[in-house]
Amino acid sequence: MNQHFDLVIIGGGCAGLSLAYQLSQFGENCPKTLIIEEREAYTNDRTWCFWDVKGPIHRDLAPFKWNTFSIKNNHMDFEYSCNETPYLMLPSDIFYKNTLNAINSNKKIQLLTGEKLVDKVIKRDAWHIPTSKFLATASNVVDTRPIKSMTKKDSLMWQSFVGYEVELDGALFVEDKLVLMDFDSNFKEGLAFIYCLPTSNSRALIEYTVFSEDLFTADQLTDRLLEKIEIYTQNKSYTIIRQEKGILPMGNNHIEQVDDPTYLFAGLFAGAARPSSGYAFQRIQTWSKDCAVELKNNRQLIKFKKDSWMQTWMDFLFITVIKKNPIIGAKIFVELFKNCDVRTVADFMSDHSSFWQKLKIIASLPALTFLSAIPELIRSKRRLGGSIDA
Template sequence: MTVDVDIALVGGGGAASLVLAALGRAGVPGLRVAIVDPVHKRGQDRTWAFWGTPGTFLDPLLSASWDEVDVVTPARRRSLPLAPLRYAMLRSAPLYDLAADAEKRLDATRLTVPAGALDDDGERVTVAGPDGAPLVRAAWVLDSRPRKPERPGLTTWLQHFRGWWLEADRPVFDPGRAVLMDFRTPQPARGVSFGYVLPVSDRFALIEYTEFSPATLTGEAYDAALHAYAALLGLDLTGLRVREVEDGVIPMTDGPFRPRPSPRVVRLGTAGGATRPSTGYTFSAMARQAGDVARALAAGRAPVPAPPYPARHLWMDAVQLRALDRGLTGGVAFFDRLFDRNPAGRVLRFLDGGTSPREDLMLMASSPLLPMTRAALDHALHRVRS
């Protein structure tokens, strides 16, 4: 039997959970919702770190937040005040629980099977199952399943990482200080690496090793990097327990994602362009997409979110990626200069897509001029050829 609904969420991860939570807050009367995903997400399976202003619906869900963060290079440690912004940590379980509550209030239908093809006839969308049989017919489909860009970009890197949740029997960590980027880690031949520390309490913290580079590492290499970073921090791992391990791979590419592949199918999350090409950050843009969808439905409009980032920011990201990929500028030097010559709030708002054209010009002026000009010309030549 085919389920008939107004909105079908295909995929049930962070993007869909944020949409469900937003729909639950919006209280759209009579809205019929279906979720199609082979896994019903529950518990702790990931951690999102993001910046924004306090006072949102996410505040009660946060594990920790910081008004000041450190950026560390081999030459110095910077403490960056973020006000009026703050850096925040959200673990997955509270968000999944919030989405589950909203799902119940919406009386949504959940189908725990993989979704197949989407057939959009311009009036309704049919969501097929893995065997091709129709599962759902919906006025709109919001598809957050991961997918590759519509066509390859000039530069394709990855943000890839492994993190350890460390627990101690005595106070070890400073819960008032978070490390946003620590570039004292050994740098790869092609790319940039850093560690970071997000303490939840004086006895529990996430330490992570991250690389921006073209390829992932082996599990043994990530563990070795984390052992080395823990030693750099002065942590005695014999007195600490690794309670959880988190791994991840996020695309960093100037290849275009197609946010609306057909009239009534809208892509969200990474598939909808929510991942920032220059950093791999995704959460804030996913939250904006979810809010846009809920407000549009409450107003009787099509649930099509605004572009996650301005076009000029995507061009700036493409130029930065090209400069790093060709070795025109070093990653550590680039980020060191960026934070040295700009207020932290400007840098973070840029990475979140919130700076003005005037601020963008100031950011470009603070970057190494000759290497970035060469990268911009290289990127433009590629666009002409393609």
């Protein structure tokens, strides 16, 4: 049995479901879409955080919000108010439930879970996508599968992390304050810090994160995480409710697109990850909204937007500095928040900063450190095949 679709989405994770969700909003005018997803069921496998800047998409779904955050290490603790741009957290189970409800209520969209491609995707008159149930053919394909095995050379730097959501018997955490970065100066192979998001006075997601040239597995970071959890829970007994982990590219070689506008790679390794943070959620939302409109109106796909040349250079210069000297990273973040208002930093981290805000960020950072990294940045630009061009 063959079935033809206007669009087949391979991989129903954040990017695949976000695109399908946006398409589902067109009702009857939604292109006939098939999503092929490997996993059998959706679980609360991650949390997405973003700043409340310029009405982020799915903002109203986010049940957790903080107006204060701290940047600290063993010797100092700076507290900042982010009232104007609160920090939001959206657990993935809420996102999956909301998007799946919308997708399932649109008859034009079909989701196949527990399904993998049984052979290569090839193009004849249309794309042929062989599933175990039937042969799907499609006019357009969006492929959001992550790259199979990540190696050091696939990205200038990596963000590796592991986190536990822990629950205590009694109240301990300060609910309305998150720890954005608590630097661990004992870690020498990268810039390491604890990220702590209290979701109640007895529950928190505590993560150990490393920005480094090498990739670290969750197993390699777990002992350090447990050590820090002891400190954060003041040696009280706790229960681990949930675990999350990841390795995100920071300045990656994007997957090379196929030379055919009807096949698009999308998602984390196809331009979604912001180089200086690895964050991708809101970038995926913006792309999926734009791509859905283009598909509905012109039956065409659109790639992730390239960042402005200035933002790209700032991000890559930051990565180059940290890569060269990870320990200086803590100083950079302290200086940044000391000299620059939170709104400007949040706008910058959310891809919404003006030229003047970018200048403000540059002016707040240690000039010599950044200037001396420019030659190395130019060398790595060559190694990455010019992928940092605007």
